[in-house]
Amino acid sequence: MKKNMIKSRIFLILIILLFLIINIYYIKYIVNYSIEKNNQQKLNKNKIEEILKEIINNNNDYNDINCIERDIEEEQVKRIVNPIIKKNIENQISDELNSLKKDIKQNKESIKKYRNKIDNLNSNNEQNSKNNNLSNKLKETEKYSDFHPDTIFFPKNKKKFIPYEEIIGMQKEKEALEEFLDYLQNTENYSNEKLGVIDNPKGVILYGCPGTGKTLLARSLSLKAGDQVSFYEIASPEFSCSYLGESPQKVRNLFRDVRNNNKKPNIKASIIFLDECEEIFKNLSNLGENSNKDLANIVNQFKIELTSTENDPNKPILIIGATNHFNQLDEAIKSRFDYHIEVKTLNENERKIFLETRIKQRKNNYNSEAFNYLIKDINAKIEKFSEEKKANRVLEQLLNAIIRNTAKNKRNIVLKEDIQKAFEKIYNFNN
Structure with a gap:
């Protein structure tokens, strides 16, 4: 203006x-x-x-x-x-x-x-x-005009999701999801009329250390599946309520809204993505006396909803759960998910591509010495650290620390010394 x-x-x-x-x-x-x-x-x-x-x-x-x-x-x-x-x-x-x-x-x-x-x-x-x-x-x-007036949960807008093909690395994870993706894109090919009785997949559990890109993979998968597949993203702590019976009711409301959305002619299927799903799918046998009494009801309600006769087999509702603690999940819930896929950290070559891509996207200026030092020397050093330290999230923290050092020294071009200081800070590493 x-x-x-x-x-x-x-x-x-x-x-x-x-x-x-x-x-x-x-x-x-x-x-x-x-x-x-x-x-x-x-x-x-x-x-x-x-x-x-x-x-x-x-x-x-x-x-x-x-x-x-x-x-x-x-x-x-x-x-x-x-x-x-x-x-x-x-x-x-x-x-x-x-x-x-x-x-x-x-x-x-x-x-x-x-x-x-x-x-x-x-x-x-x-x-x-x-x-x-x-x-x-x-x-x-x-x-929101196409939704029922009582709707509480709405599908997420996919416009800002990263395309499936642009995800760096995760080749094995993508291969493991190929069958699930084909089902989302061509649900009509999996009908009982064509193949006889067939159990449709219920969902996927993505697990691995924090910051490896599990949420990124789930979003990109839904984008690849197309506009005919709705994507609901729920943070599991949202189901933690103060009053007894309130949490299971939220689960019922969620599946009610998704079923109503699936009735639209342009919708083939819906994905419910549960981040930090260990919060609601905890192993019931490990719960203590002081634990949330409603937690068992939440787990049972999900079991009921996943197998409910109200679900249209021609317009399936699928769950993608993401967790950093796979061993804490309830075994009965695990068995209802067809795919358990570990999302691993990038290898050295994939990490090189990741760093080059992010520097270009962020429009950061490195001199040639600093750039080669980061891509070769620092990248090789990172390979020796634990999986948690090799996660994408930590790499982003490293890039941010580098630029902050450059700004602190009142320069607009990254030098080798900026990278050294950032690496020592993020990785607690001393040469």
Whole structure:
């Protein structure tokens, strides 16, 4: 909005300057024209005087008296001619000035019109901005207009998800998900009418150390599956409630909303992604007396909902759980998931690609020595650390620490020393 106002003001100033230049040029032209006319009138006057003198001098028949009379006549001519010439010059100047005043008045009116147009334009820009905000709010409202009024859980917008093909590494994980992905994309090929009785997959558990990209993989998988597959992302602590019976009710509400969404003709299936799923799928045999009494009810409610007859077999509801503690999950829940996939950290070559890609995406400036030091030397050192220290999240922390060191030293190009200090800080490593 501010940029548009600045542009409008600059445009108005340029127009005013243009008109001023035109007016100055026009006045200069009129003055020069008047001076030239005046000079011409003087020349004409001089010519008349010369002609009169020549007539008097060449006429020998006149005596002195006649010459005096002629002189008187000459003076009379001058008295007659001079006012006429003066009047003509004054009239011409007056006409030119009137014309100039008229042009200036027209220019002022034109400037006023342009100013009004610019004011209207600014006003329109403000109105358009308001309209855009209103339109966005309407779109946001329309986005939920297709849902039941009692809906609590809504599918997530996938626009900002990273494409499945752009995920660095995870080749084995992707291969393990190929069958599950094909089922999501082509659910009609897995119907009982074509293949006879077939148990559809219920879901996937993604496990591994923190920061390896389990959430990233789940989101990208749903994006790859297409718009016909809805994606619900739930943080498991959301099911932790203060009152007994409230948590299982949330589970029922979740599956109710997903089933209603699946009734839409453009939806083939829905994914419920549960992050930190160990919080609600804990092994019931390990629960102590002081544990949440509703936790067992949550686990049982999920078991009921996953096998409910209300689920449309042609429009399945699938669960993807992500956990850092696979060994804490309830065994009965584990058995209901068809795929248990470990999401591992990147190897040295994959990590090299990851670092190069993230530096490019972040638009950080490294000199050649620093860049090679990070990609080769530091990358090789990281390979010797534990899986937790090799996670993508830790690599991001390293890149952030490097740039902070550069900024602290009031530079805009990363040097080797910035990387050394960041590496020592993040990895608690001393050369």
